[in-house]
Amino acid sequence: MAFGRRVGSICGLALGACLGLSASFTAHAETNGFDTAGFETWLQGVRTEARSRGISDKTIKLALSNVKPVHIVVKRDRNQPELKQTYARYLKSRLSDWRRKKGAEMMASHSDELKTIQKDYGVQGQVVAAIWGIETNYGTVPLSYSVFDAVATLAYDKRRGPRFRRELFAALEILDKGYAPYDEMKGSWAGAMGQPQFMPENYLKYAVDQDGDGKRDIWASSEDVFASIANFLKSNGYRSDEIWGRKVKLPKGGEQTLQGTQAAGLTPPAVCARYKSLGIWRNLQDWQALGVRRTNGADLPTRSIPAALVVGDEGDGEGYLVYGNFCSIMRYNPSFKYALAVGMLSDIIKD
Numbered sequence: 001m002a003f004g005r006r007v008g009s010i011c012g013l014a015l016g017a018c019l020g021l022s023a024s025f026t027a028h029a030e031t032n033g034f035d036t037a038g039f040e041t042w043l044q045g046v047r048t049e050a051r052s053r054g055i056s057d058k059t060i061k062l063a064l065s066n067v068k069p070v071h072i073v074v075k076r077d078r079n080q081p082e083l084k085q086t087y088a089r090y091l092k093s094r095l096s097d098w099r100r101k102k103g104a105e106m107m108a109s110h111s112d113e114l115k116t117i118q119k120d121y122g123v124q125g126q127v128v129a130a131i132w133g134i135e136t137n138y139g140t141v142p143l144s145y146s147v148f149d150a151v152a153t154l155a156y157d158k159r160r161g162p163r164f165r166r167e168l169f170a171a172l173e174i175l176d177k178g179y180a181p182y183d184e185m186k187g188s189w190a191g192a193m194g195q196p197q198f199m200p201e202n203y204l205k206y207a208v209d210q211d212g213d214g215k216r217d218i219w220a221s222s223e224d225v226f227a228s229i230a231n232f233l234k235s236n237g238y239r240s241d242e243i244w245g246r247k248v249k250l251p252k253g254g255e256q257t258l259q260g261t262q263a264a265g266l267t268p269p270a271v272c273a274r275y276k277s278l279g280i281w282r283n284l285q286d287w288q289a290l291g292v293r294r295t296n297g298a299d300l301p302t303r304s305i306p307a308a309l310v311v312g313d314e315g316d317g318e319g320y321l322v323y324g325n326f327c328s329i330m331r332y333n334p335s336f337k338y339a340l341a342v343g344m345l346s347d348i349i350k351d
Helices: 036-052 057-064 071-077 087-094 097-109 111-121 125-136 147-156 161-176 200-206 222-235 284-289 324-330 336-350
Strands: 245-249 281-283 306-311 318-322
Touching: 036 057, 036 147, 036 161, 057 147, 057 161, 071 147, 087 336, 097 111, 097 125, 097 336, 111 125, 111 222, 125 222, 125 324, 125 336, 147 161, 161 200, 200 222, 222 324, 281 284, 284 306, 318 336, 324 336
Parallel strands: none
Antiparallel strands: 245 318, 281 306, 306 318
16 A cells, blocks of 8 residues: 555545445446446547657557456445444454464564565564565465556546556556566556555655665565565654554543544644644543553553554454554545554564
8 A cells, every 4th residue: 555555555635435336337237237338438548648648659559459347346345344334344454373373483484575675764674574465365365366457447437436546657658667567567456566566656765775776676676575574664753662553451431531632732743733633632641540551451651752542443442542643544545444553463473
């Protein structure tokens, strides 16, 4: 994602921005059809711009001759689980017994690789494995969508058109430079590619050839997959001397009384500055003084560290103190629920 799904799989916008089909699609939505003539005209403009960017005619023909808009892509873009599901439902589904058990097995079977990644990039192996698990069930989810179909559909759609137009040209660059063959350019509904679900732009920025075979193979090489995830996190502010955060027990009424505006507290870590909705940042010991405790009732760690409070579903009394690394994970997918799922799964499979 990342990736977005990933960073491309989540809209990362207010819910209202995720509603309503664009004019190009709305007129044909009831019949699950599209404005084919309009799409073809738009595609001619893409071809012209691709040539001006130095993309070869061979690549343009291979990638775009049979590209088509896919209705289900637009439908899924409007109904993402991070926006629709409660915290309880979202976390339960992503912290399933299977994913917990499989994650522990994968941590064991890839132990040497993950230790090397942790040494090279400063990202804990269990965090890398957790993202891998959340994204593609540890590489077992089939990737069935053509990346070009997916990103062209979302580029033609008006909601996030400019962003996905960039992704389309990035995908063409990947193919044109021989980084991946056409047949391997498969991904999820939003065009996120390979086992770590990198969007094309993020592939160009962060994918790593860890195994040294001359290819940044995020589809089949576990070493490249792990290194690419870790490189993404490291490049987006991940610190090796911190964890993501922790689930906590709130004092009575804490859901209402402990939240506040960012301006009222500490300056957040630089990687968190964009996430205003995290609210107020306080020193960990200040949260302790306000009555926040570990889930078993014990005191919080004595370390001095900025932390923000994320509350769960209204009335459940659950909260999470999150640190700067939480925001690095959100750069992969800008959702509190997603970052909590990654963090909590990493804690489970580490043990």
